[in-house]
Amino acid sequence: MSDxxxxxxxxxxxxxxxTRSTAPMWIIVVTLVxxxxxxxxxxxxxxxxxxxxxxxxxxxxxxxxxxxKSGAQAVLARGKxxxxxxxxxCHGSDGLGKPGQAxxxxxxxxxxxxxxxxxxxxxxxxxxxxxxVGGKDWNMNMAAMGAALSDDDxxxxxxxxxxxxxxxxxxxxxxxxxxxxAEIGKSPQPMSGDQMMKMPE
Amino acid sequence: MKTGFSVFVAAFVAFGASWLGLVYxxxxxLGVAKETTVLQLGDKWPVQRTGAATLGLQVYRxxxxxACHTEQVHQTGAANVISITDLGSHxxxxxxxxxxxxxxxxxxxxxxxxxTGNLAGWxxxxxxxxxxxxxxxxxxxxxxxxxxxxxxxxxxxxxxxxDIARGWGTRQSVAADYLYDxxxxxxxxxxxxDLATIGIRAPDLNWQLQHLYAPRSVVKDSTMPAFRYLFTVxxxxxxxxxxxxxxxxxxxxxxGYEVVPTPAAKELAAYLVSLKNNAPLYEAPFTPITAAx
Amino acid sequence: MNxxxxxxICSSEIDVSCRVPLLALFGxxxxxxxxxxxLGIAAMLSFHKPDMFADCPVLNYxxxxxxxxDLLLYGFVIPAAxxxxxxxFARLSQSPLALPIVPVVAANLWHVGVLVxxxxxxxxxxxxxxxxxxxxGASVLLFTAFLLVAVSAVATxxxxxxxxxxxSHWFLFAALLWFVWSYGTANLFLxxxxxxxxxxxxxxDWWLTNNLLFVxxxxxxxxxxxxxxxxxxxxxxxxxxxxxFGFFTLVFFGAWVGIPSGAPVPAWLPTVSAFAALxxxxxxFALGIIARKTVWGANVTCFGGPFCFIRFGMLSFVAAxxxxxxxxxxxxxxxxxFTWFNVGVTQWQLLGFAGMILCGAIYEILPRVMNxxxxxxxxxxxxxxxxxxxxxxxxxxxxxxxxxxxxKLRDAAVPFADASAVALKFxxxxxxxxxxxxxxxxxxLLNILVMTIQWKLGLVKCVIxxxxxxxxxxxxxx
Numbered sequence: 001m002s003d004x005x006x007x008x009x010x011x012x013x014x015x016x017x018x019t020r021s022t023a024p025m026w027i028i029v030v031t032l033v034x035x036x037x038x039x040x041x042x043x044x045x046x047x048x049x050x051x052x053x054x055x056x057x058x059x060x061x062x063x064x065x066x067x068x069k070s071g072a073q074a075v076l077a078r079g080k081x082x083x084x085x086x087x088x089x090c091h092g093s094d095g096l097g098k099p100g101q102a103x104x105x106x107x108x109x110x111x112x113x114x115x116x117x118x119x120x121x122x123x124x125x126x127x128x129x130x131x132x133v134g135g136k137d138w139n140m141n142m143a144a145m146g147a148a149l150s151d152d153d154x155x156x157x158x159x160x161x162x163x164x165x166x167x168x169x170x171x172x173x174x175x176x177x178x179x180x181x182a183e184i185g186k187s188p189q190p191m192s193g194d195q196m197m198k199m200p201e
Numbered sequence: 202m203k204t205g206f207s208v209f210v211a212a213f214v215a216f217g218a219s220w221l222g223l224v225y226x227x228x229x230x231l232g233v234a235k236e237t238t239v240l241q242l243g244d245k246w247p248v249q250r251t252g253a254a255t256l257g258l259q260v261y262r263x264x265x266x267x268a269c270h271t272e273q274v275h276q277t278g279a280a281n282v283i284s285i286t287d288l289g290s291h292x293x294x295x296x297x298x299x300x301x302x303x304x305x306x307x308x309x310x311x312x313x314x315x316x317t318g319n320l321a322g323w324x325x326x327x328x329x330x331x332x333x334x335x336x337x338x339x340x341x342x343x344x345x346x347x348x349x350x351x352x353x354x355x356x357x358x359x360x361x362x363x364d365i366a367r368g369w370g371t372r373q374s375v376a377a378d379y380l381y382d383x384x385x386x387x388x389x390x391x392x393x394x395d396l397a398t399i400g401i402r403a404p405d406l407n408w409q410l411q412h413l414y415a416p417r418s419v420v421k422d423s424t425m426p427a428f429r430y431l432f433t434v435x436x437x438x439x440x441x442x443x444x445x446x447x448x449x450x451x452x453x454x455x456x457g458y459e460v461v462p463t464p465a466a467k468e469l470a471a472y473l474v475s476l477k478n479n480a481p482l483y484e485a486p487f488t489p490i491t492a493a494x
Numbered sequence: 495m496n497x498x499x500x501x502x503i504c505s506s507e508i509d510v511s512c513r514v515p516l517l518a519l520f521g522x523x524x525x526x527x528x529x530x531x532x533l534g535i536a537a538m539l540s541f542h543k544p545d546m547f548a549d550c551p552v553l554n555y556x557x558x559x560x561x562x563x564d565l566l567l568y569g570f571v572i573p574a575a576x577x578x579x580x581x582x583f584a585r586l587s588q589s590p591l592a593l594p595i596v597p598v599v600a601a602n603l604w605h606v607g608v609l610v611x612x613x614x615x616x617x618x619x620x621x622x623x624x625x626x627x628x629x630x631g632a633s634v635l636l637f638t639a640f641l642l643v644a645v646s647a648v649a650t651x652x653x654x655x656x657x658x659x660x661x662s663h664w665f666l667f668a669a670l671l672w673f674v675w676s677y678g679t680a681n682l683f684l685x686x687x688x689x690x691x692x693x694x695x696x697x698x699d700w701w702l703t704n705n706l707l708f709v710x711x712x713x714x715x716x717x718x719x720x721x722x723x724x725x726x727x728x729x730x731x732x733x734x735x736x737x738x739f740g741f742f743t744l745v746f747f748g749a750w751v752g753i754p755s756g757a758p759v760p761a762w763l764p765t766v767s768a769f770a771a772l773x774x775x776x777x778x779f780a781l782g783i784i785a786r787k788t789v790w791g792a793n794v795t796c797f798g799g800p801f802c803f804i805r806f807g808m809l810s811f812v813a814a815x816x817x818x819x820x821x822x823x824x825x826x827x828x829x830x831x832f833t834w835f836n837v838g839v840t841q842w843q844l845l846g847f848a849g850m851i852l853c854g855a856i857y858e859i860l861p862r863v864m865n866x867x868x869x870x871x872x873x874x875x876x877x878x879x880x881x882x883x884x885x886x887x888x889x890x891x892x893x894x895x896x897x898x899x900x901x902k903l904r905d906a907a908v909p910f911a912d913a914s915a916v917a918l919k920f921x922x923x924x925x926x927x928x929x930x931x932x933x934x935x936x937x938x939l940l941n942i943l944v945m946t947i948q949w950k951l952g953l954v955k956c957v958i959x960x961x962x963x964x965x966x967x968x969x970x971x972x
Contacts, residue, residue: 014505015586016724018661022735023780031743031776038769045824046762051230052484054375055761055824056278066279068240068358068481068488078341152345203658205651205667212668212745216675219749223701224679227763231697232690262622265556271832275756363828366906374758376693384622384684385695387758391832391903392541392917394910416544422911424918426540426555427548 075171079160082153086145087123087161095165102140103133106165115201116158116172120180121191123147123154129192144188151177237377240481247380250475257472260465262384264428271388272476274370274397276362279486282332283344289351293325296352300331300343308342309333316343328490330359357488368402369395370478372485378478393425400477407446409470410462415452431466434458509863511590512581515646516863517946518601519577520856524939526569526608527849531932534562538925541918552616560627561615566844567625567706568636569608572673573601574852575714576643579666581859582721583647586663587654593646600642607635621685623699625706633681640677644670661737665717668745669710676705693758704752707843708774708818712744715811715851716781719804722858723785726801727792732784740784744777751819755827764824771822778819782812798875803854806882810846814839817893829904834917835896838924842889845931850881853938860945869944870937877937884930887923895920 047053050060057063069077084093090102097104105111110119110133123146130139146154151174162169239246250258261267288296297320304313312333319331333339344354359365360372374397379385403409411418414432416425432446434454444467445459454460462470481487537558539546547554576597584591591597611628614620620627628636647670651663680702689695724731731737750770753763785808796802818839820826830836857874861867868874895917902913 014725015588016660016662016721016731018724018731018734018737020735021733023733023739024736027739027776027780031773034773034776038772041772042765042769045768046765047760049230049760049762051376051760053761054373054484054758055756055764056276057761063484063486066281066358067483067486069356074341074356150342150345153342205648205659205663208659208664208667209671211664211742212671215742215745216668216672216749218746219701219705220675220679222750222766223752223763224683224698227694227697227759228683228690231692231694231759234692263618263620264551264554265560265620267622267624268556268559273758275831277756277828363904363906367910373756376759378758379693379696380691382692383689383695385693386622387693387696389624389754389832389836390834392914420911422915424541424544424914426544426546428554429548430551 075156076160076163078153079156079158080164082149083157083160086149087157095161095167100140102142103131103136103138105161106167108133108167111161111167112169113201114169116170116176117180117183118196118199118201119158120154120172120177121184121188121196121199123149123158124177124181125184125188126190127192127196128190129195131193131196141190144190147188151175151181231376234376234380236380237482240483240486242480244480246480246482247378248475248477249381251471253468253471254475255472257468257470257475258382258386260469261386261472264469267386267388269388269390269392269425271391271395272397272478273374273387274364274372274395274478276360276365276373276485278361280332280359280361281340282330282357282359283340283347283354284328284330284357284488284490285347285352285354286328287353288325288327289353291350291352293323297323299350300347303343303346306342306346308339312339312343330357332359355488358486360485360487364395370398371489372479372481372487374478375482375485377482377484393423396473396476397478398476400474401479404474406467406470406474409473410466411446411448413466413469414446414460414462415448418449418452428466431463431469433461433463435461505585505862506865508584508588508590509581509865511594512584513863513949515580515591515594515597515601516577516859517942517949518598519573519580519604520860521942521946522601522605522608523570523574523577523852524935524942526565526573526605527935528932528939529612530562530565530569531928531935533558533565535925535928535932537562538921538928541921542925551618557616557618557620560620560624561612563625563840564615564627565608565612566849568611568628571711571844571848571852572640573604574856575669575718575848576640576647578718578852578855578859579670579714580643580647580650581863582662582666582718583650586660586721587650589650589653589655591646592649592653596646597643600639600646603635603642604639607632607639610635623680623684623695625703626680626684626699628685630681630685633677633685637674637678637681640673644674660721661731661734661741662717662721664738664741665713665720668741669713669717672705672713672749673710676702676710696757697753697759697763700752700754700757705749707840708751708815709744709748711843711848712748712777712781712811712815715807715848716740716785718851718855719785719808719811720788722800722804722855723788723808726804727789727794729788729792732787736780736784740777740780743773743780747773748777751822754831755822755824756831764822768822768824771819774819775816778812778815782808796878798878800854800858802878803850803857803881806878807847807849807851807854810842810850810885814842814847814889818843829900830896831900833896833900833903834892834920835900838889838892838896841892842885845881846885846889850885853877853881856938856942860942864945864949866945866948868941869948870941873937874941877934877941880930880934880937884927884932884934887927888931889924889927891920891923891927895924 045058047059053060053063091097091105095104095106113119124144126144127142130137154177155172155174158172236245238244300316300320303309304316315333316331323329331343341356344356347354364370408419413428415427416423435458437457437459441459442461445461448460481489536553537555540555551557580591580597611632614629614632615627619629621629680698683689683698684695720731720737747770751767751774753759753767755764755768757764794801796805821830821836899913899917902908902916
């Protein structure tokens, strides 16, 4: 270092140099791992660049689910979530049913009927024997899947079914469910389509 | 890298990417923002400030208030809850027992800790919020069971977080709140409390002026400096000035003198009183307590 | 030592060519450092005795703290760094400084800009954007001055005999480019024109703050350290490939950090910043490791000399920047947001990292450039201990106090006044640290001032001798 202040230059210019080796492998591996981890974080927390999604909401779907709902919307939302866990497994979340498993609910005349009593019989008592839906015959048995639901819950599910997938029919209230339940009594018998057609709508 | 040009290119690309992502991107997404509407009411948001309040923002900026105060509320979560609005014919103590007994229902078992916590110390004030951190169905099941015994409830969405719990706001601050602010004074140190909703917590102009003149006269252990230079101490004329401050004895000026705010002080107070970031928006939803049904 | 190139230019000639620009830059920088620290102490007095400046708007916290922060960054760090960059480029190019009059003019413009800006803030005309408080006139002066210095520096780099670039070249060249771009953009959008509506103003401000306090300081500080450490250790820099990796990761990831978690902006912005902060840990470690490897095993000791400064600076680089990046982790930010922690980290970056490295560099460069020993070498050594001890005493209580304040703020049951009050005792210790740093800064100022006066006196003597009898010229030392 003392060479620097001498008036003129001896050998070596005293400027620093660098060795030519490369970065060690471990740090490159760590960088890649962090890139991957960070990428996962970015995926889950960025709301995919939506201008309405602010942390702590993680997606626009989640933000939508926290919007305060009016009464009718709340019923539909509730009906939908119960439908999907109870009915949708067989009838499909698109209401189209599955051949050999369950008939479609979309466009079904049973669903769209003006009165709700006949319709309520199905989840509350079940179906045994043949039933005709949309011109096709279905000969599967259905258990009383709605019997365990509360009045309001079943009403919400049926309201949802009656207003989804193109269906346009009126709401089902908790009172409707209550009265049909009372009529059916404690040990409801599953009926076939023909038997149910004999009941009032 | 061997040449100056290659260094330049590398640096240019890296910095250009950052410029595109953090300057150009937000300018395109946020810089062209327009007014939005309040949820369910449809009123315009944000509310335009009065003239005095707009000038007050410049007083706030010039005095460096943002060095100690923030104007942004944070929330760390949101929850669907039910709010008990009418006890029906029950007493709160009976209702507490009833609700506790409901916690054995399979769907509600996970909630028993949260709801027992909500109910601790409740002596019947309404509305009473019960929540269990999440789902619509769980909470509405509880609502149905209460409805079945004659208790009125309504579903609500609330924001959760420390700032909310401190009463500093009902939901987090979002970009729409700052549309008319220039410059935006978000702040980054809370030596003093957050001011995003100070206009709701302290809406009285006189309180604001008194707090500016002598903070320790209204907030006991405040570390805020007094801003006496925003006021004039003048001799009382034939009549006291109409906007003279009413101060407690320890902070009042000498006999025969009064403290009058300068226009800057009044503008600042008007600005502070205009800070009311509390309306529910699509991006920051919550159910206000007096929501229209 | 290295094989010589075709050298016809002596180091001392290079040094002399840098003399006037560097004195202009360093002298002003030292003065602003002292003033900035003094204003910072005045600002903190408002916390120890709240009514102290109740009748004096100029020195209240809002004004004094903003002015102090800007004086530290724009008054001290940037001009000092520019001076060091000019000298390093000249030395690495083995050619005298290109266009030497340009940096002298620029230095004067810069200092006028800082003066105008500081007075504006103290009188209440700040722009209201943190770290960008200088109003339009001052910021235009600063931008122009920087551009002029950059032109001279790049020209010097262009004249280099050895066409291969040394790692310091990459860092310092990128620093020159980046300040011009980021400072220019931020001022264009926020200060010079009608600003964009709403919270995007804060986004641009956060972007600039990060790019100055993290990226720019890192580029300049590490570039300077990578020049001096190999010289001091007498060994080559540990690895140019490693340094290249560090450079690329710093510029690609570091520039995206800055948007705080929980901010009132759409979620993608803080998330991108958090992602970038996680990745920016890599260059911080890599560059620190390179520095360590370069001096490891070399026979260097520090007795308060320049090596002490630079070593402390590099340690602070790693520590302060890790804490800085940690603030962007969403969980950490819930405790650390809006507390004194962020203030402590920023001051550690400014004083502990940049300030120390620059001070060490100045003490290395000045004797060479003036061709004369430092007038007060003991004060220069004392300077190190005052800076080191003072910075730690300044910063560490702020960090601890910030964490305590944050823990209390997080608990809604704790009244706000208690959360605030818990930091006060830490602030008292912290202000003592600031005083020590101020004393250290006075040592630096004294050294530079006396050197300048001695040089000017020497010039005057030369002039007098030339004017009087020719016989006297040989007796006069110039």
